[in-house]
Amino acid sequence: MRAALPNTMRALFAGRRFxxxxxxxxxxxxxxxxxxxxxxWQRHRAAEKxxxxxxxxxxxxxxxxxxxARDDDALRLRFRAVRASGQYEPSRQIxxxxxxxxxxxxxxxxxxxxxxxxxRYVLVDRGWIAQGASRRDLPLVPPPAGPVTVTGxxxxxxxxxxxxxxxxxxxxxxxxxxxxxIASATGLDLLPVVVEQSDPVEPPxxxxxxxxxxxFGSAQNVSYMLQWYSFGTLAVIFWLTLNWRxxxxxxxx
Numbered sequence: 001m002r003a004a005l006p007n008t009m010r011a012l013f014a015g016r017r018f019x020x021x022x023x024x025x026x027x028x029x030x031x032x033x034x035x036x037x038x039x040x041w042q043r044h045r046a047a048e049k050x051x052x053x054x055x056x057x058x059x060x061x062x063x064x065x066x067x068x069a070r071d072d073d074a075l076r077l078r079f080r081a082v083r084a085s086g087q088y089e090p091s092r093q094i095x096x097x098x099x100x101x102x103x104x105x106x107x108x109x110x111x112x113x114x115x116x117x118x119x120r121y122v123l124v125d126r127g128w129i130a131q132g133a134s135r136r137d138l139p140l141v142p143p144p145a146g147p148v149t150v151t152g153x154x155x156x157x158x159x160x161x162x163x164x165x166x167x168x169x170x171x172x173x174x175x176x177x178x179x180x181x182i183a184s185a186t187g188l189d190l191l192p193v194v195v196e197q198s199d200p201v202e203p204p205x206x207x208x209x210x211x212x213x214x215x216f217g218s219a220q221n222v223s224y225m226l227q228w229y230s231f232g233t234l235a236v237i238f239w240l241t242l243n244w245r246x247x248x249x250x251x252x253x
Contacts, residue, residue: 028239035232046221069118088143106130127207152197
């Protein structure tokens with residue numbers, strides 16, 4: 001059995017010589033360099049996302065801190081539990097459409113909170129509520145009146161999203177949670193973060209606040225990395241195979 005394999009390989013390459021041509025070789029080298037670069041980029045992106053996931057896990061174990069009123073300071077607290085004291089602007093509360101939980105369509109209820117001792121606001125995602133029998137009947141879940149203290153997780157809204165139509169700035173129903181667009185529509189000086197409120201809340205309400213753990217998508221980058229490396233490997237295999245050509249001198253040509 002051991003002798004049969006070398007004999008088979010010799011028979012396969014008998015009468016052939018390895019004679020690479022310039023143009024296919026250059027094309028293979030260029031394609032290999034491209035696939036390696038793209039694969040390495042996906043590998044670095046996966047590593048960055050894994051580091052972000054580790055940061056999120058550490059931040060989730062930290063005790064709540066006061067939410068600062070400065071953009072940079074607030075951004076540095078991503079994934080941290082914070083406390084924010086102030087008063088809601090009930091007339092500016094909005095509903096984020098097309099939010100599905102356990103197979104049910106509904107809305108995220110988002111209200112701006114004016115921070116105590118500051119003229120700045122932060123958007124508080126108060127939680128999720130199911131859609132009623134008709135989309136025309138929007139749920140009524142007004143925020144608490146008077147001074148409140150909100151506890152929740154700092155997060156950033158998605159920077160990229162699919163939009164089926166333009167948000168109606170004059171109405172309470174929005175397709176996406178876009179801080180800049182909401183700030184422009186309302187004229188409020190908003191921090192660039194969102195506080196995802198956690199239980200318990202006072203007074204109790206009908207909102208659901210089971211926030212999912214952040215998914216940074218590193219597995220997708222690893223999948224793309226393997227695909228690019230596979231393409232490069234296949235290109236080398238094809239190049240090696242196609243450049244073993246018949247020895248014309250041996251065949252009398």
